[in-house]
């Protein structure tokens with residue numbers, strides 16, 4: 001569904017991604033893992049079109065998208081939940097969710113019921129300002145906003161960073177439901193091993209701007225963890 005071929009990316013004169021290859025299968029849940037600073041967020045931003053790539057290609061459903069802006073990628077069905085959530089603090093929960101509506105293929109004026117079914121707290125708080133929500137509620141709002149576009153693939157960058165355990169559990173339940181029951185393709189950057197093992201079907205390990213190991217999550221063994229994840 002997604003094929004990233006030999007992608008390189010630079011911040012000014014500093015190269016961060018080095019001829020990176022990554023394949024994502026339709027319907028899979030893939031965890032991108034690696035130590036701090038290996039380029040996980042940079043990779044997701046390049047995939048979403050928030051950072052230009054220097055060379056290489058990114059294909060989504062067989063179409064080259066590396067030159068397309070982020071909003072065009074959202075219209076094509078790529079949903080993105082950025083690290084740090086980036087909800088709009090001075091807009092209400094409902095207004096935050098509405099920002100995703102123009103990108104939906106199936107046009108509607110109302111927030112789809114499904115979003116509120118997945119995250120009942122967003123319904124209860126729909127008139128509250130985004131900035132008044134707790135960190136966990138803001139994360140649920142960021143995921144809900146990405147789902148409003150009715151994506152074909154959902155990309156999440158460390159959705160559990162700084163979130164209390166009961167919300168982490170709820171977010172995991174939602175990801176599992178979306179992936180296993182609805183068949184939504186999920187790409188997740190995740191540092192928490194337990195969470196990655198719970199929701200992930202596949203893993204990709206990164207080192208210095210490259211994917212260095214790819215396999216089924218069941219095969220993520222102690223050697224790989226020691227080599228690429230332990231600090």
Ligand SMILES: Nc1ncnc2c1ncn2[C@@H]1O[C@H](COP(=O)(O)OP(=O)(O)OP(=O)(O)O)[C@@H](O)[C@H]1O
Nearest residue numbers: 011012014016034035036037038039040041042043
């Ligand atoms: N805007 C920027 N300008 C220059 N360098 C940057 C910028 N953003 C990130 N970097 C550098 O790029 C490298 C990769 O960063 P990135 O955030 O992609 O890593 P990461 O694997 O997601 O790390 P973390 O797990 O800490 O979020 C780091 O060395 C970082 O300092």
